[in-house]
Amino acid sequence: MAGQTLYDKLWSNHVVVQRDDGSALIYIDRHLIHEVTSPQAFEGLRLAGRPLWRRDANLAVPDHNVPTERVERSGGVAAIADPVSRLQVQTLDDNCRDFDIVEFEINDTRQGIVHVVGPEQGATLPGMTVVCGDSHTSTHGALGALAHGIGTSEVEHVLATQCLIQQKMKNMLVRIDGALQNGVTAKDVVLAVIGKIGTAGGSGYAIEFGGEVVRAMSMEGRMTMCNMSIEAGARMGMVAVDDTTLAYVKGRTYAPGGALWDQAEAAWRDLHSDPDAHFDRVVELRGEDIMPQVTWGTSPEMVLPVDGHLPDPAQIDNPTRRKAVERALEYMGLEAGMPITAIRPDRVFIGSCTNSRIEDLRSAAAVVKGRRVAASVKQALVVPGSGEVKKQAEAEGLDKIFLAAGMEWREPGCSMCLAMNADKLGAGEHCASTSNRNFEGRQGFGGRTHLVSPAMAAAAAIAGHFVDVRDW
Amino acid sequence: MKSFTVERGLVAPMDRANVDTDLIIPKQFLKSIKRSGFGPNLFDELRYLDEGQPGEDCSRRPLNPDFPLNQARYRGASILLARENFGCGSSREHAPWALEDYGFRCVIAPSFADIFYNNCFKNGILPIVLEAGVVDALFRQLYASEGYELTVDLQGQQVTTPAGEVHRFEVDEFRRHCLLNGLDDIGLTLQDAAAIQAYEQGLRQRSPWLFDVIK
Ligand code: SF4
Numbered sequence: 001m002a003g004q005t006l007y008d009k010l011w012s013n014h015v016v017v018q019r020d021d022g023s024a025l026i027y028i029d030r031h032l033i034h035e036v037t038s039p040q041a042f043e044g045l046r047l048a049g050r051p052l053w054r055r056d057a058n059l060a061v062p063d064h065n066v067p068t069e070r071v072e073r074s075g076g077v078a079a080i081a082d083p084v085s086r087l088q089v090q091t092l093d094d095n096c097r098d099f100d101i102v103e104f105e106i107n108d109t110r111q112g113i114v115h116v117v118g119p120e121q122g123a124t125l126p127g128m129t130v131v132c133g134d135s136h137t138s139t140h141g142a143l144g145a146l147a148h149g150i151g152t153s154e155v156e157h158v159l160a161t162q163c164l165i166q167q168k169m170k171n172m173l174v175r176i177d178g179a180l181q182n183g184v185t186a187k188d189v190v191l192a193v194i195g196k197i198g199t200a201g202g203s204g205y206a207i208e209f210g211g212e213v214v215r216a217m218s219m220e221g222r223m224t225m226c227n228m229s230i231e232a233g234a235r236m237g238m239v240a241v242d243d244t245t246l247a248y249v250k251g252r253t254y255a256p257g258g259a260l261w262d263q264a265e266a267a268w269r270d271l272h273s274d275p276d277a278h279f280d281r282v283v284e285l286r287g288e289d290i291m292p293q294v295t296w297g298t299s300p301e302m303v304l305p306v307d308g309h310l311p312d313p314a315q316i317d318n319p320t321r322r323k324a325v326e327r328a329l330e331y332m333g334l335e336a337g338m339p340i341t342a343i344r345p346d347r348v349f350i351g352s353c354t355n356s357r358i359e360d361l362r363s364a365a366a367v368v369k370g371r372r373v374a375a376s377v378k379q380a381l382v383v384p385g386s387g388e389v390k391k392q393a394e395a396e397g398l399d400k401i402f403l404a405a406g407m408e409w410r411e412p413g414c415s416m417c418l419a420m421n422a423d424k425l426g427a428g429e430h431c432a433s434t435s436n437r438n439f440e441g442r443q444g445f446g447g448r449t450h451l452v453s454p455a456m457a458a459a460a461a462i463a464g465h466f467v468d469v470r471d472w
Numbered sequence: 473m474k475s476f477t478v479e480r481g482l483v484a485p486m487d488r489a490n491v492d493t494d495l496i497i498p499k500q501f502l503k504s505i506k507r508s509g510f511g512p513n514l515f516d517e518l519r520y521l522d523e524g525q526p527g528e529d530c531s532r533r534p535l536n537p538d539f540p541l542n543q544a545r546y547r548g549a550s551i552l553l554a555r556e557n558f559g560c561g562s563s564r565e566h567a568p569w570a571l572e573d574y575g576f577r578c579v580i581a582p583s584f585a586d587i588f589y590n591n592c593f594k595n596g597i598l599p600i601v602l603e604a605g606v607v608d609a610l611f612r613q614l615y616a617s618e619g620y621e622l623t624v625d626l627q628g629q630q631v632t633t634p635a636g637e638v639h640r641f642e643v644d645e646f647r648r649h650c651l652l653n654g655l656d657d658i659g660l661t662l663q664d665a666a667a668i669q670a671y672e673q674g675l676r677q678r679s680p681w682l683f684d685v686i687k
Contacts, residue, residue: 016671017664025664027671029682039505047508048473050658054672056686091505102686123686127679153657161661163668256681264681 003274005171006240007206010146010271014129016163026166029128031158033060033101034114035092036420037133041156042095052099053162059123060096060103062089063113064420068383068410072422077106085421099159112386112412115139115353119223120388122252126241126268131158136353136436138229141238142222144245144271146206148235170204170280172234173273175211178287183470185363186221187355187434187453189213189285190228191293195303197283202234205281208273209239213287219248220359227354228436231300240272294340294466295438295451297328302438304340306456306468312336331440332448333428341466343450345432347425348373348380348407348461349443350454352417355434356385358392360454365398367458367472373406374464380407381423383415407461419444432460474596475654479577480623481550483614485540486515491554492561493588497570501526510566511573515541541574545618553610554581558599559588568595578624580631582607593647594656598626600641626652 004012017025038060045052052058065085067073072081077093080086089106096103104110110121115136118124124140130147131137133155140147154164174193194201207229214222222239229237239245246265249255256264273279291305302325304310310329313336316322329336334343350356350364361384373380382402384390390412393399399409416423417435419442425431427446434457438449452460459469501513504526512530517523519541521534535542541549552571558581559567568591571579577597582604584592592599602610613633614620623632626648631639650656655663676683 017667025661025667027668027675029675040507043505043507048656048658053668056684059686088505125681128682157658157661160658161665161668162672163661163664165657165661254685256685260681264679267679 002278003276005273005277005279006144006208006238006271007146007169007171008277010127010129010238011168013127014146023165023167025163026129028131028158028162028164029057030118030124030130031058031155032114032118032123032130032132032137033058033092033096033155034064034132034134035062035088036064037152038095038155039088039091040152041133041159042099044153044156045099045159048160050160052101052159055100057162058101058159059118059121060092060101061111061114061117062092062106063111064414064418065089066106066111066411066413067421068413068415068423070411073107073411082421109387109391112384112389113353113356113414115223115227116356116385116389119143119219119248120252120386122249122255125249125255125264126245126271131164135230135235136227138235138237139223139227139353141226141229141236142219143249144238144241144268146236146238149230169206169235171278172202172205172207172281172283173279174207174209174283174285176209176213176285176287176290177211178213179216180213180287180290181470183455183472184290184292185453185455186217186224188290188293189287190225190232191295191300191303191451192285192290193283194228194232194300195293196285197232199231199299199301200233202229202232205234207232207234207237208279209237210273211284214239215242217244218359219244220357223357224354224360228300231436241268242272292453292456292469294343294456295449296332296334296340296343297325298331298438298440299328300436300438300451302328303451306340306466308340310334310336310338310340341468343430344376344465345450345460346376346378346429347431348377348457349383349416349431349433349435350457351381351383351385351410351415352433352435353385353414354436355454356383356389356412358389360434361389361393361398362396364454364458365401367455367469368405368407368462369401371405371462373461376464377461378429380405380461381410381416382407383410383423384412386412405462416443418442419447425449432457432466473594473654473656473659476577476596476598476626476651478623478625478627479550479598480621481577482546482548483551483553483610483620483622484546484549485611485614486552486554486558487611489555490557490560493559493564493567494561496559496567497564498524501566507565507569508573510570511575514570514574515539548575550575550577551622551624552576552579553607553614554579555607556582556604558584560585565591565595568592568597572597580607580610580622593651596651596654598624598643598651600624600631602631602639602641606639
């Protein structure tokens with residue numbers, strides 16, 4: 001019998017009941033909750049008179065709707081200007097109180113984007129099944145966990161049963177061997193992967209990222225990659241446990257200590273694909289070949305190396321593809337054939353669950369240090385992923401560097417990633433953004449998003465147009 | 473989910489074809505964070521003379537006296553008698569939520585929109601398809617006698633009129649089973665509660681660090 005993949009192991013470790021129709025009841029170790037997708041689920045429990053199955057498996061934090069301006073933020077929930085947002089955040093507080101679920105409330109230092117908070121607190125650990133009513137739950141796979149997003153009815157299902165009814169996925173290995181060039185980051189790698197396999201390339205698969213580049217990558221980088229698995233069409237991405245994982249997890253608030261740590265470590269050491277494991281699909285990239293990436297269109301697969309030129313629809317034979325490129329160019333207000341470096345962002349956003357961790361902020365700060373944001377850039381926002389990240393960044397003086405460069409230093413939250421709060425693009429504005437989705441209107445009605453790494457975003461803020469950060 | 477066995481209740485008329493989900497619950501109420509509380513806004517555009525807004529106190533709004541649900545004789549109805557293609561339009565689960573919240577347990581019509589039909593079962597509401605001729609006769613009887621009640625028996629799959637006429641209806645066996653026993657997805661999973669508990673006990677042994685940490 002062939003060996004097992006990491007995904008196979010995580011799956012089989014969590015099967016409660018295997019059903020004849022191929023589905024299985026899967027046990028969920030950790031359920032993360034935020035304010036947008038949970039209210040109806042709690043309401044459903046109340047209506048059915050059902051108790052919570054296991055309170056200590058849940059952790060809640062508001063992130064999508066929280067304001068990031070210090071003034072609005074300092075008044076807490078009551079001071080949230082938008083009444084719809086305020087009610088959603090208040091409702092999360094109320095539900096967590098009623099069901100006795102631990103919540104990091106709006107101005108708690110531990111508050112932040114749910115996918116930054118989970119690993120940071122040790123609330124998500126290797127070997128776990130992790131779910132949350134949010135598609136970027138794939139992030140947590142970086143710890144060697146089986147993690148994916150769920151809908152509101154499934155949120156309710158997990159609250160009530162601690163399980164989900166699931167079908168097993170196929171296995172895909174994305175292997176990146178070699179080494180990355182200076183200035184090339186995990187964000188560039190995952191964008192290059194999406195550029196290669198397309199936004200539906202991973203659909204039906206659980207992706208494991210492996211190879212020398214991934215082994216050499218920090219946990220922050222691995223989280224960035226797993227975060228965007230969903231943009232490659234895969235509900236989950238994961239990375240095998242190694243010394244880097246263990247070093248990251250050790251000492252975190254909710255991580256085991258003492259004798260329990262030894263027991264956990266022994267179990268976690270097995271969380272990797274066996275050498276003879278079978279993958280249904282293998283995708284290979286060379287680290288040296290990957291350049292800094294910039295998306296030019298309205299889908300994450302519309303991505304090019306920074307030295308690239310925009311596609312010309314006239315040279316595309318496939319009519320569906322030609323139409324898509326034409327429409328994207330029109331929406332983005334860009335010319336066929338123009339160089340990526342000629343695109344001039346009006347705003348810059350450094351943040352989101354993809355790139356708002358300390359390493360991301362350090363890399364952006366290194367680029368802007370001692371420089372000024374270009375006059376043509378209306379706003380450059382830096383939004384740390386959590387209160388802990390913010391505190392750490394301030395301890396390192398990164399906030400001062402950003403402020404001195406003319407950037408704004410905000411309170412933690414999702415912010416301009418989805419523009420559910422006041423941080424958004426105006427119609428027609430271009431944004432160099434470290435987030436994960438460049439769909440039409442994602443960052444504000446009529447807004448035009450270019451997905452890049454934190455260093456690339458920072459460099460664009462200074463130069464006033466995209467530049468190759470390797471030359472920085 | 474509430475189980476459905478036998479429902480004997482007052483009947484109210486919704487005497488028009490193609491009642492869509494927007495008519496059942498208008499879109500401005502979908503901003504709500506709740507799944508309950510839609511009852512006061514059920515059929516909002518027909519029921520009130522003004523335009524409803526989310527969060528508004530409906531008891532102060534001007535009622536449309538011509539709308540049946542506002543008439544004393546239909547107060548407390550739990551069975552809705554309707555026409556063809558009831559529940560067409562969007563997939564919003566808010567439509568059955570609103571019906572359920574208002575107090576309806578059963579909708580009888582000659583036909584239903586597919587998604588709405590499915591959504592009803594998930595929310596403890598029994599949609600019953602009867603022949604157009606039968607529905608027409610029920611409408612006539614309903615209008616003719618105040619306090620008109622029907623008895624709906626899901627086990628026996630029949631609707632009985634006050635005069636004792638019996639109308640048989642069809643329902644998918646699996647859905648019937650779920651509704652009779654009040655089982656939704658969650659209910660079904662909870663049938664495996666013992667297996668989940670056993671798994672959890674094993675997990676506690678294998679991975680004690682997963683328990684009692686976040687508290
Ligand atoms: S940062 Fe963006 S992608 Fe991540 S959870 Fe928030 S809104 Fe979703």
